[in-house]
Amino acid sequence: MSMSDEALIRRIYDCALNPADWAAVMQDIAQHSGAIGAIIFDVVLDRTGQEQVCLQTCSSVYDPAEIEGYLARFNAEELRDQGIFARLSSQGEDVELLRCDRLTDSRAALEAQPNVQAMIASGVYYRAGALLCKDSLRMDRFALQSSRRQGPLTESALSWASVMLRHVAKAQSIGRAFRELHLRGAMLESVLGALPFGVAVVTGGRDILLRNPEFERLAEASGLAAPRDPTRLSPRALSRLPDIQRQLTGIEAHGTRGTRPRLEAGFMPLTEGAAQGLFVELSPLTRHPDLDRFGPSAYLMCALDSSRAHSIDLERLQRFFPLTASELAVLDLVARGHTNPEIADLRGRALETVNSQVKTIIRKTGSRNRTEMVRVAVGLSVGGVV
Incomplete structure (x- = not known):
């Protein structure tokens, strides 16, 4: 290069x-x-x-x-x-x-x-x-x-x-939510505070230079931050996110999945075997006009906690994905943190029906799992619901 x-x-x-x-x-x-x-x-x-x-x-x-x-x-x-x-x-x-x-x-x-x-x-x-x-x-x-x-x-x-x-x-994939708020004329400080997912600037040496309130919360709750030093990423957590750990080594580790950049993200269950957890993305960050120059070893880290309740813009999502009204209703409940049995009870449907619908939504949104599906929905919805 x-x-x-x-x-x-x-x-x-x-x-x-x-x-x-x-x-x-x-x-x-x-x-x-x-x-x-x-x-x-x-x-x-x-x-x-x-x-x-x-x-x-x-x-x-x-x-x-x-x-x-x-x-x-x-x-x-x-x-x-x-x-x-x-x-x-x-x-x-x-x-x-x-x-x-x-x-x-x-x-x-x-x-x-x-x-x-x-x-x-x-x-x-x-x-x-x-x-x-x-x-x-x-x-x-x-x-x-x-x-x-x-x-x-x-x-x-x-x-x-x-x-x-x-x-x-x-x-483009990581920045879509920031772009929506930028179009509304929001300043960076208010953007970071309003986002429904965690955002931090970190270094290859695992220092956390800047973080928004949601990143601070989820980093402590999930163990993403070191237990005795919240200004450092936890080595133990990073060992559970091998793709993210590899990307902290340099710019050559980025852009490796071409047109499917979400495959570079990491998923960390909050509890063993859980379907919900953290969806973590990383990209290089050198400078921003509202912030100090970070240099070549800094990165933008975004993390979404799918166990939290999130509001999503169903009308906007339907513009991008061929989801039926029933599938949109299920996606809304998934984003709000409900499990499949809870959704079946709330909608008066058989659990097998809800399980099938969730699998269909995952496929239609090009996601690998439930957490990535929520990340996609929240990321597209930011400009409409935040």
């Missing part, structure tokens, strides 16, 4: 806590790739159940209002194109950037599309698209755009960008 690549990767991870930097970072990724700019967007369901392509963030070279206007005009065409990109690249973990020539049989057929004609008129002649989250194909779609003069992205450019996008995928 070159020094310039490492510096860019660190800036990518800083965007998790400081979403305002995404525009500049994405522009740097585009320029290094030989492109005009880059866009990240979601494909969500509106209130009528229709799919809509929605801008999430874009390079500093673009005007977000113009992109939103384009997406409103050509939603149907973009849904078609994005459906093809997704179908061709939805398997495995790797980030796979596909050129736009994969969308049709010929360049002439591509240029016959009204959305492509509009892009050409604005100076965009080539595109390349990728999925950044294969656990939910509606989230975090990525696209690079280049001009006729720049030409289509070369194989070496696609390869380099794909490496960077592994880290973008992880920063």
Whole structure:
């Protein structure tokens, strides 16, 4: 890894806590790739159940209002194109950037599309698209755009960008909740205090430099912090989180799971054999404008306690996942800390029915277990319910 690549990767991870930097970072990724700019967007369901392509963030070279206007005009065409990109690249973990020539049989057929004609008129002649989250194909779609003069992205450019996008995928996954509150204009101090999960800045040497109230509570209750020194992570707890312990060794240990970054997280049951526990995520953190510069050995640690009662935004979740009304009701009760037998009693259903519904929700949300499912629901809900 070159020094310039490492510096860019660190800036990518800083965007998790400081979403305002995404525009500049994405522009740097585009320029290094030989492109005009880059866009990240979601494909969500509106209130009528229709799919809509929605801008999430874009390079500093673009005007977000113009992109939103384009997406409103050509939603149907973009849904078609994005459906093809997704179908061709939805398997495995790797980030796979596909050129736009994969969308049709010929360049002439591509240029016959009204959305492509509009892009050409604005100076965009080539595109390349990728999925950044294969656990939910509606989230975090990525696209690079280049001009006729720049030409289509070369194989070496696609390869380099794909490496960077592994880290973008992880920063996007961890940072979504922070981004929602940033869009509401919240200051960092109020953001950290309002979050329903624990957030801390830690070092590779296990020091806890900063923590929000929820992290302080759960670290003490779970033993994540050393029993005699709450400013240090517990070696015993970290031994139960081997993936997190490995990631504390350096930036090379991050972005290893590509488009499935939640697989890098650790799960620690609060009691032996329990289905509920801590879901812990870690990403490098070098600087934040509201905080001191931390240096290359600092990390952002996020931890959610699924045994606690959490409020979730059911309407927002339905925009991203194909959950039935019954499944949403069950997910709401799971997030509030109820066990399956309790949910069966509250809903007047057989326990086997609830067990089956919980398994279905875990599958539909791309989660591995109950705790990860709650983390996904809470993370997506932050902007709506906090």
